[in-house]
Amino acid sequence: EDKVVQSPLSLVVHEGDTVTLNCSYEVTNFRSLLWYKQEKKAPTFLFMLTSSGIEKKSGRLSSILDKKELFSILNITATQTGDSAVYLCAVKILGSGNTGKLIFGQGTTLQVKP
Amino acid sequence: NAGVTQTPKFQVLKTGQSMTLQCAQDMNHEYMSWYRQDPGMGLRLIHYSVGAGITDQGEVPNGYNVSRSTTEDFPLRLLSAAPSQTSVYFCASSYAGRMFTEQYFGPGTRLTVT
Numbered sequence: 081e082d083k084v085v086q087s088p089l090s091l092v093v094h095e096g097d098t099v100t101l102n103c104s105y106e107v108t109n110f111r112s113l114l115w116y117k118q119e120k121k122a123p124t125f126l127f128m129l130t131s132s133g134i135e136k137k138s139g140r141l142s143s144i145l146d147k148k149e150l151f152s153i154l155n156i157t158a159t160q161t162g163d164s165a166v167y168l169c170a171v172k173i174l175g176s177g178n179t180g181k182l183i184f185g186q187g188t189t190l191q192v193k194p
Numbered sequence: 195n196a197g198v199t200q201t202p203k204f205q206v207l208k209t210g211q212s213m214t215l216q217c218a219q220d221m222n223h224e225y226m227s228w229y230r231q232d233p234g235m236g237l238r239l240i241h242y243s244v245g246a247g248i249t250d251q252g253e254v255p256n257g258y259n260v261s262r263s264t265t266e267d268f269p270l271r272l273l274s275a276a277p278s279q280t281s282v283y284f285c286a287s288s289y290a291g292r293m294f295t296e297q298y299f300g301p302g303t304r305l306t307v308t
């Protein structure tokens with residue numbers, strides 16, 4: 081059974097701290113790993129990772145994939161209260177008919193206190 | 195463009211009732227999907243479609259039906275509602291070539307089954 085596991089499930093930090101969110105996976109037909117941020121409503125896309133060892137970066141957020149050990153991390157440096165959200169990791173696999181589909185982890189709820 | 199719209203925003207059903215959650219997009223996206231989100235469970239794929247007339251099952255399809263008669267619309271039907279279907283439902287769409295990286299989510303429908 082395909083599964084994606086995130087840790088920790090929740091995290092409380094203070095502004096300025098650096099956080100690392102983890103995502104491990106066991107799937108067949110892996111194609112890519114994606115990170116989303118969800119505040120209140122619908123998720124918004126952050127990163128897609130396909131190759132091992134190549135860091136994707138956007139401002140204070142960065143992410144890297146290890147396809148040998150089957151995990152990814154999402155780093156947020158100098159956290160701000162606006163970073164408070166649920167961070168979702170998802171793995172794209174090939175479904176029937178060679179169509180991609182996403183398997184999501186449970187999410188990590190991050191709260192950044194002022 | 196209205197983007198991805200979902201109706202209703204909230205719904206309360208009694209066990210055994212049937213209903214249809216509506217999803218529409220005006221971006222000419224080929225790929226559309228339905229997810230449910232439960233506390234601590236991330237997003238789980240119910241059904242998806244890669245174009246009009248083509249649908250496939252996701253992780254948790256039981257109790258739900260879909261059809262895709264037009265590119266724009268992708269309704270989700272609950273055949274006989276059960277309390278286990280209490281959840282927040284998200285519809286999403288994207289171009290087939292940019293699935294997931296540019297996936298647009300609707301605002302969600304919060305369904306309670308009593």
